[in-house]
Amino acid sequence: MASASETITPAEGTVGAPRERLWYPYLLIAPSMLMLVVVSLVPFLYTIYLSFHAAKFGRVTDFIGFDNYAVLLTDPRFWNSIGVAATFVLIAVPVEFMLGLAGALVLNQNVRGRSILVPLLFMPTMMAPIVVGLLWKIMLAGSWGFFSYNVLERFNLLEGTSVFASPEFALYALIFVDIWQWTPFMMLAFFAGLQALPTGPYRAAAVDGANPLQMFFHITLPMLTPLLAVIGLLRFIDAFKVFDTIYILTGGGPGISTETPSILANKMTFEFWNIGEASALAVLVWLAFFAFCNVFYQVAKKRLNAF
Amino acid sequence: MAEAQSRPEGSKALLWTSVTVVYAAIMLFPIFWMASMMVKPNDAMFARPTQWLFMPTLEHFSYVLEHGFHWYLLTSFLLCTVSTALVVIIGTPAAYAFARFEMRAKDDLFLFILASRMAPPVCLVIPFYLIFAKVGLLDTFLGLTLAYMTFNLSFYIWVLRSFCRDLPVELEEAAALEGWSKPQIFRRVVFPLLRNGIVATAVLCFIFAWNEFLFAFMLGGRAVQTLPVSIPKLITSQGVRWGEMAVVGMTALLPVLAVVFVLQRHIVRGLTLGAVKG
Numbered sequence: 001m002a003s004a005s006e007t008i009t010p011a012e013g014t015v016g017a018p019r020e021r022l023w024y025p026y027l028l029i030a031p032s033m034l035m036l037v038v039v040s041l042v043p044f045l046y047t048i049y050l051s052f053h054a055a056k057f058g059r060v061t062d063f064i065g066f067d068n069y070a071v072l073l074t075d076p077r078f079w080n081s082i083g084v085a086a087t088f089v090l091i092a093v094p095v096e097f098m099l100g101l102a103g104a105l106v107l108n109q110n111v112r113g114r115s116i117l118v119p120l121l122f123m124p125t126m127m128a129p130i131v132v133g134l135l136w137k138i139m140l141a142g143s144w145g146f147f148s149y150n151v152l153e154r155f156n157l158l159e160g161t162s163v164f165a166s167p168e169f170a171l172y173a174l175i176f177v178d179i180w181q182w183t184p185f186m187m188l189a190f191f192a193g194l195q196a197l198p199t200g201p202y203r204a205a206a207v208d209g210a211n212p213l214q215m216f217f218h219i220t221l222p223m224l225t226p227l228l229a230v231i232g233l234l235r236f237i238d239a240f241k242v243f244d245t246i247y248i249l250t251g252g253g254p255g256i257s258t259e260t261p262s263i264l265a266n267k268m269t270f271e272f273w274n275i276g277e278a279s280a281l282a283v284l285v286w287l288a289f290f291a292f293c294n295v296f297y298q299v300a301k302k303r304l305n306a307f
Numbered sequence: 308m309a310e311a312q313s314r315p316e317g318s319k320a321l322l323w324t325s326v327t328v329v330y331a332a333i334m335l336f337p338i339f340w341m342a343s344m345m346v347k348p349n350d351a352m353f354a355r356p357t358q359w360l361f362m363p364t365l366e367h368f369s370y371v372l373e374h375g376f377h378w379y380l381l382t383s384f385l386l387c388t389v390s391t392a393l394v395v396i397i398g399t400p401a402a403y404a405f406a407r408f409e410m411r412a413k414d415d416l417f418l419f420i421l422a423s424r425m426a427p428p429v430c431l432v433i434p435f436y437l438i439f440a441k442v443g444l445l446d447t448f449l450g451l452t453l454a455y456m457t458f459n460l461s462f463y464i465w466v467l468r469s470f471c472r473d474l475p476v477e478l479e480e481a482a483a484l485e486g487w488s489k490p491q492i493f494r495r496v497v498f499p500l501l502r503n504g505i506v507a508t509a510v511l512c513f514i515f516a517w518n519e520f521l522f523a524f525m526l527g528g529r530a531v532q533t534l535p536v537s538i539p540k541l542i543t544s545q546g547v548r549w550g551e552m553a554v555v556g557m558t559a560l561l562p563v564l565a566v567v568f569v570l571q572r573h574i575v576r577g578l579t580l581g582a583v584k585g
Contacts, residue, residue, distance in 0.1 A: 025408035032401035040423040043434035109323035119567035128518035282430035
């Protein structure tokens with residue numbers, strides 16, 4: 001653990017003469033900050049600028065105030081996308097969380113061969129999302145897909161067609177894919193947290209005759225809570241951004257049944273070329289992310305003593 | 308359970324190990340299945356019921372090579388290498404500075420870096436597209452390299468800083484007392500100790516760039532096509548080329564397979580942005 005991160009630690013910065021200290025750190029961060037201003041701040045400000053202008057087909061014309069926002073906020077398609085994203089995140093993340101925690105507890109038992117199992121378990125998370133999409137496109141392909149034929153059709157769930165073509169189930173199939181992809185991340189992050197817990201309290205509890213369930217609820221869970229919160233939050237933020245897998249699996253369809261704000265913004269930009277409205281959407285998403293991001297930072301810093 | 312009583316530890320280990328192995332086997336089955344499709348002839352692929360045994364074929368490989376997919380592989384490799392190298396060169400001093408020195412508004416700067424990392428790529432691709440179109444960076448190698456900086460440079464600084472903070476500051480203080488200059492201290496004391504952290508973080512950056520789809524798809528155009536972007540191209544007007552997709556998909560997966568084994572513990576740290584020390 002890093003030393004007291006809540007208080008300012010001047011001792012860490014006292015290397016060298018005081019006068020030198022003034023400009024040296026700024027010199028070190030200058031190239032990076034300059035780069036990030038160019039590739040991150042400038043695009044953000046430009047998006048805000050676009051969102052206040054009439055911009056269609058790549059041509060930016062008049063300043064129109066909040067019109068783009070007004071159009072967006074009265075667009076049922078926008079609210080549909082928020083609903084889709086909310087459903088996606090609110091089902092996928094809690095399931096990943098519970099499965100991940102259960103998996104971490106299993107892995108924390110005396111499992112042999114972890115040095116091989118752990119990396120293998122990490123595969124889904126580290127794969128390119130586009131390949132994850134491809135993988136499930138294959139497994140869930142209509143009629144011949146391995147999973148479609150051997151599981152779904154066995155239980156008479158779908159006949160002959162792909163689950164991704166079903167307006168009712170496509171979203172749940174995407175959620176399923178996300179769970180497959182991200183449960184390992186949760187599991188291995190929690191496992192790392194479990195491994196770092198001190199053993200003292202457990203020995204004391206064992207002396208007092210506590211059973212494993214009591215130990216879990218009175219020792220493990222309280223000690224792990226900050227970590228669970230930080231990881232859950234991080235995953236929550238990331239789940240809102242999912243684009244690649246949805247793009248290759250359903251492209252937002254059928255209809256608009258799996259259209260998240262990411263997919264909608266992309267369609268608005270590159271299909272309808274309605275850049276003003278897409279920018280307004282991007283700005284709103286961006287602001288929401290800043291808020292989440294700030295919460296993540298504060299929680300991680302204060303509760304976990306990280307950063 | 309009689310056995311469990313006689314040798315509780317051993318059989319418990321066996322039980323939990325088998326649970327984990329079975330779980331891993333089920334979870335990884337889709338990857339295995341895709342791998343088998345690389346050499347599966349089309350008629351076996353679409354068979355109902357599922358056909359497990361087949362005569363392996365290399366037709367998918369030859370299609371992929373005939374259509375120049377090895378060039379996409381090369382593009383991916385070059386792009387990821389160059390952008391990662393750039394990240395390491397300009398990001399390493401910044402990470403060190405954030406870990407060691409007092410600065411004005413350090414927290415705000417740091418939060419700005421985090422925000423760059425977290426920003427949804429879909430939001431960035433709109434302004435990038437328009438700006439790049441104006442300054443002629445659309446469909447260029449340089450343009451994509453710059454776009455990759457948003458998520459990778461911020462990621463790199465953020466995670467490497469957590470590695471920097473693990474280093475004992477006493478060594479640097481001692482070197483300062485010896486009268487070494489700051490660049491000397493960085494080069495001779497900090498850098499050697501930080502090397503593993505730098506490699507681990509850089510490899511993760513490489514993988515993120517390797518896996519990236521949206522920027523490459525929208526900003527790379529026809530001129531700069533990476534491996535992930537080439538996958539949807541196999542959904543042709545004459546139908547989907549599944550076997551070929553499997554070949555390209557598995558190729559895209561190989562470096563990831565290598566990395567998960569080599570990096571192991573560092574992955575958790577990287578993916579949680581340093582919040583969890585793996």
